[in-house]
Amino acid sequence: MSNSPILLDLPYRLHGERIVVRPWQAGDGVHLFEAVDESRDHLLPFLPWGPFHESPESTEEMVRRWNAKWMTREDMVLAIWDREEKRVLGGTGIHRIDWEVGSFEIGYWIRESEEGKGYVTEAVRLLIRFMMEHMNPNRIHIRCAVGNDRSSSIPQRLGFKHEGRLRNQIMDTNGNLCDIDVFSLIPGEFSRALSN
DSSP, X not given: OOSSGGGOOOOSOEEOSSEEEEEOOTTOHHHHHHHHHHTHHHHTTTOTTGGGOOSHHHHHHHHHHHHHHHHHTSOEXXXXXXXXXXXXXXXXXXXXXXXXXXXXXXXXXXOGGXXXXXXXXXXXXXXXXHHHHHTOOSEEEEEEETTOHHHHHHHHHTTOEEEEEEEEEEEOTTSOEEEEEEEEEOTTSHHHHXXX
């Protein structure tokens, strides 16, 4: 692996059985806006970036900024598409990146009409395999707001270990402090997540 993350040649598309995961790119804003707009009540208050999607134009600006961060490997915000890349199902990503330690966080959301179909579980497995093959991870973690049971069921299903609860860790979009549950995998546990 290169000592400079920006020089890493990473695959642009990850193909699953039913989905494609790839970085957001120019032109995706209208598709993302549609997914968020359909799901505002569903996504809030758990995703604080939801209110920033005021129009397709503002969302297009956001996806272009995300693409720039993908290129520099500062943050990896990714789209979950259907297999034909015609419909945005949701989003995922690799965040809070610490290249020196090899510590990476996986985040995700799914549009309301696609909830409960296993797309997020499939996306998380793709990201774990991607990190194992290209990023030399020593720690992969997922943080979920307490009370967001669907979100926390993903790491539990995949065999992540519950490390604990961080009290008053984040503020939701209504200004309320929320507790966060933290789940993680370390080397030796990765393959379990891929087989669960």
